[in-house]
Amino acid sequence: MQHVTEITNWAVDLIGVKKTYARKIQALRGVNIQVGRGEIFGLLGPNGAGKSTLVKIMMTLVRPDVAYGTVLGRPLGNRKKRAVMGFLPELSRFPSYLTAHQALDYYGAIAKVPRVTRRKRATELLERVGLKDWSDTRVSQYSKGMSRRLGLAQALINDPELLVLDEPTDGLDPIGRREVRTLLAELRRAGKTIFINSHLLSEVETVCDRVAILHQGLVARQGTLSELTQHTVEYRIVTSGDVGAVRAEVEKIGGSIDDGQIIVSGHDAKRVNEIIDLLRSRDYLIESVQPRRFSLEDVFVEVIGDAADSVGAPPIARRAS
Ligand SMILES: Nc1ncnc2c1ncn2[C@@H]1O[C@H](COP(=O)(O)OP(=O)(O)O)[C@@H](O)[C@H]1O
Ligand SMILES: [Mg+2]
Missing domain, CATH: 3.40.50.300 (P-loop containing nucleotide triphosphate hydrolases)
Incomplete structure (x- = not known):
């Protein structure tokens, strides 16, 4: 057999x-x-x-x-x-x-x-x-x-x-x-x-x-x-000047300003480029564009947090990073 x-x-x-x-x-x-x-x-x-x-x-x-x-x-x-x-x-x-x-x-x-x-x-x-x-x-x-x-x-x-x-x-x-x-x-x-x-x-x-x-x-x-953890959670755009002056326009494109830097959340290179175009047209010097990757903690919170939301439980607080 x-x-x-x-x-x-x-x-x-x-x-x-x-x-x-x-x-x-x-x-x-x-x-x-x-x-x-x-x-x-x-x-x-x-x-x-x-x-x-x-x-x-x-x-x-x-x-x-x-x-x-x-x-x-x-x-x-x-x-x-x-x-x-x-x-x-x-x-x-x-x-x-x-x-x-x-x-x-x-x-x-x-x-x-x-x-x-x-x-x-x-x-x-x-x-x-x-x-x-x-x-x-x-x-x-x-x-x-x-x-x-x-x-x-x-x-x-x-x-x-x-x-x-x-x-x-x-x-x-x-x-x-x-x-x-x-x-x-x-x-x-x-x-x-x-x-x-x-x-x-x-x-x-x-x-x-x-x-x-x-x-x-x-x-x-x-x-x-x-x-x-390969996905990008957000981009940070660092410039030479004070970005406060273009806040309204940055927000219109979907960016936000944190600590003098522009943040674009999500994996959205198109939006990042629109903001760079805006900044260049106003003579800002771009010093760096930094993608931040997901940490395992981000992934965990995303998985557990989303599901917790869907059953009406309070969302889990994110650790400040
Ligand atoms: N012997 C058991 N009898 C009844 N329910 C159980 C028993 N063991 C585990 N459970 C239930 O099954 C679910 C999964 O438990 P468990 O496998 O111990 O999870 P974890 O190890 O991830 O904490 C929980 O809701 C728990 O209350
Ligand atoms: Mg166990």
């Missing part, structure tokens, strides 16, 4: 994932997400967007209503590849009577890592996540941040090909966050694929190669950081 294998280059290829919880809560409404092998992928979205539900479906912990696609080349829901996946859940709880080293040994045993390997790896990982001096302390004594670090070590105990992290820096201080970023960069260099859920823009912006923005159970945007 011929064995047919679906060949896919994606580490994760999710198609049409839907999940409805009790009382008709539609957590996911048809999600499509592709993650390349060896990349760090960030799933960004506000609380309640459906991020945790999606990763639990990937980890076969929650059963979707409908879903197609593959994880590490196996159909979604198949548990075969679970042994080469590492997972840091939203909340990790460890048996409180165990020390950190014992807890890692225990999870390593569940993941069928041979005894000698898992003990050696447990020691290395505790050092790597900054818990070396706390290896023999009972987990019940751990702070939230320490538990998070231990959770990360636990997710790595089987040396996974695919690492899935749900809000990895939740509960960590700025130093801890930076240490996690460094660790993730090291893991990427070692060829791991990493899927991160986060509601924190900065976290996703600094470590991820590709990003999807999830909002109300749907992917609103997906792409590399540069793909998502």
